[in-house]
Amino acid sequence: MNFHTSIFGKIIIATLALVAVGILGVYVWNASSRTHILGTEVRLSEDDLALQAELIIVGTPVKSKTRTVRDGTAGTLLFTDWTVDIRESLKGAAPDPMVITVPGGERFGQKTVADQFEGLKKGDEYLFYLTFVPESQWWTPLSTTQAVFKKDGSAYADAGNRKQTLETVRQRLQRSVQNTEN
Amino acid sequence: MRKIILGIAALAVGALPVQAMAFSTNYHHWDYGNPTQVAVTIQGSVLGAWIAPIARSMSAWNNAGAKFRFTAGSADHNVAFKNVWWSPSALAVTYIREWWGVRITDRDTDISSRYPWDIDGRSTTYDIQNVMTHELGHWLQLNDLYSSADYWKTMYGYAGKGETYKRTLDQDDVNGIKSLYGW
Numbered sequence: 169m170n171f172h173t174s175i176f177g178k179i180i181i182a183t184l185a186l187v188a189v190g191i192l193g194v195y196v197w198n199a200s201s202r203t204h205i206l207g208t209e210v211r212l213s214e215d216d217l218a219l220q221a222e223l224i225i226v227g228t229p230v231k232s233k234t235r236t237v238r239d240g241t242a243g244t245l246l247f248t249d250w251t252v253d254i255r256e257s258l259k260g261a262a263p264d265p266m267v268i269t270v271p272g273g274e275r276f277g278q279k280t281v282a283d284q285f286e287g288l289k290k291g292d293e294y295l296f297y298l299t300f301v302p303e304s305q306w307w308t309p310l311s312t313t314q315a316v317f318k319k320d321g322s323a324y325a326d327a328g329n330r331k332q333t334l335e336t337v338r339q340r341l342q343r344s345v346q347n348t349e350n
Numbered sequence: 351m352r353k354i355i356l357g358i359a360a361l362a363v364g365a366l367p368v369q370a371m372a373f374s375t376n377y378h379h380w381d382y383g384n385p386t387q388v389a390v391t392i393q394g395s396v397l398g399a400w401i402a403p404i405a406r407s408m409s410a411w412n413n414a415g416a417k418f419r420f421t422a423g424s425a426d427h428n429v430a431f432k433n434v435w436w437s438p439s440a441l442a443v444t445y446i447r448e449w450w451g452v453r454i455t456d457r458d459t460d461i462s463s464r465y466p467w468d469i470d471g472r473s474t475t476y477d478i479q480n481v482m483t484h485e486l487g488h489w490l491q492l493n494d495l496y497s498s499a500d501y502w503k504t505m506y507g508y509a510g511k512g513e514t515y516k517r518t519l520d521q522d523d524v525n526g527i528k529s530l531y532g533w
Contacts, residue, residue: 201455206488207443208481210465211508220438241393241430241458242445271436284494284507303435311439313496313507328496 195277203245205271205282212314214332218340220310221297224259226334227252227266229288234273237304246273246280249306250288252296258337260298268296269306270316284327285312293319295332373505373526374493385416386531388457388489389423393430396461403469403479404429410483410504410517411490414524418531420486427457427489429482434462441465441509442481444488457489466511473512480516481509492526 170177218224229250237245252266272282288294297315298307309315317324323331390408392401408420434440440462447456461467461481468475487505488494494507503520 202448204446204448205443206446206494207437207507208441208484208494208509209439209507210441211510212439237436239436240432241428241460242443243447243458245436245445247436284496299438301435301438303433308436308438311437314439 197277202279202281203243205245205280206284209311209313212311214330214336214340215344217297217310217315218259218337218344220299221315222260222300223257223262223298223307224296224337224341225252225254225262225266225298226256226258226293226295227254228293229268229290232288232290234275235269236275244278245271246275246278247271248273248287252294255293256334258334259341263307267307268298269301269304269308270312282312285316286327288316295319295324295334295337372522373503373529374495375491375526375530383417385419387419387421389421389425389427390486390489391424391426391428392422393428395431396429397431399469400431400467400478403477404482406517407479407482407486410519411486411527414519414527416524416527416531416533418490418527420489429459429461431461431463433464434460437462438464441476442485444485446488446491454491459485459489471512471514476509476511477514477517480514483519484509484516487523487526490527490530492523492530 212220230253231251233249235247235249237247239245247269250268250270252268254262254266270282270285270288272280272285272287295317297310299310300306301308313327314330315326317326317332320331323333325331392404396404405422408422412419434443437443442459442461444457444459446454449455459482461478466475467478469478471477471480484504492505495503495505496507500506502515504516504518504523505526506516509516
């Protein structure tokens with residue numbers, strides 16, 4: 169008697185088929201619903217970024233993992249943890265490994281989209297202004313639109329195409345140190 | 351033939367969008383009604399003194415001349431005051447839930463308790479009506495604008511202390527809601 173014609177075989181096949189339909193159903197259900205995140209932000213100048221960031225690094229995202237966070241009004245949101253290879257640390261002592269968490273991600277068909285933030289791309293180089301979030305114990309940009317600068321030729325540009333070079337960042341940090349000492 | 355190609359290319363370049371966007375939307379929408387009505391529920395975490403300014407924010411959009419009405423009521427579309435712990439720079443965050451990427455099913459706004467707020471536009475705080483008029487624009491599926499040319503529009507994505515101009519809709523903001531819900 170062949171496996172698939174035996175009662176045992178039929179039960180196994182039927183069970184596997186039900187599991188597959190169930191997984192597909194969950195995926196389709198999740199995919200039917202999408203959450204977008206928009207809002208109003210405080211305008212951060214370059215001086216604000218330099219002053220408020222606890223970490224300023226230049227690095228390349230190398231791998232990512234999406235996590236689910238449940239938060240009151242927001243319900244279920246997805247965030248993505250990016251492991252970043254650091255090329256240069258301009259302010260603060262970066263942890264090892266350096267993991268930066270940003271809003272947005274996709275998991276089992278469910279999607280959270282932080283509008284106006286295209287997300288990080290593996291292999292691209294960025295200048296990050298980061299702060300530590302004690303509630304979640306993760307590092308995150310001060311703002312996804314104003315504190316994440318993607319390499320653009322010899323400079324770095326944020327979502328609003330505001331550009332900085334590493335030299336101007338170093339000079340700004342030096343000025344802020346001198347102002348503090350005075 | 352070369353002149354024709356150059357002429358078409360010139361027309362195409364001339365038709366490119368200017369840097370300032372009139373408004374930005376992906377045209378997803380609430381289920382249409384006549385007018386479309388959306389109830390806004392103000393949670394108990396919101397200070398009592400803020401209810402009237404939020405109502406004025408709703409009125410700004412209601413009076414735009416589009417077939418749309420925000421109403422005060424009890425529904426699963428909430429405005430709350432809370433710690434938006436995951437976003438250091440957010441004054442307020444709106445969450446938009448869609449069904450199959452087309453129909454809006456839910457909207458909620460959290461006003462961040464990280465920042466100082468008031469209702470009279472004083473220079474040391476952020477104005478509730480100013481920011482909530484912007485956030486309710488997101489409830490309509492209008493997106494943020496970030497060009498410096500869009501600075502004076504309600505949907506400009508940044509706000510400052512003492513700022514109140516977002517309380518009043520710019521013509522482009524009005525055009526946005528009308529394009530979505532008719533007039």
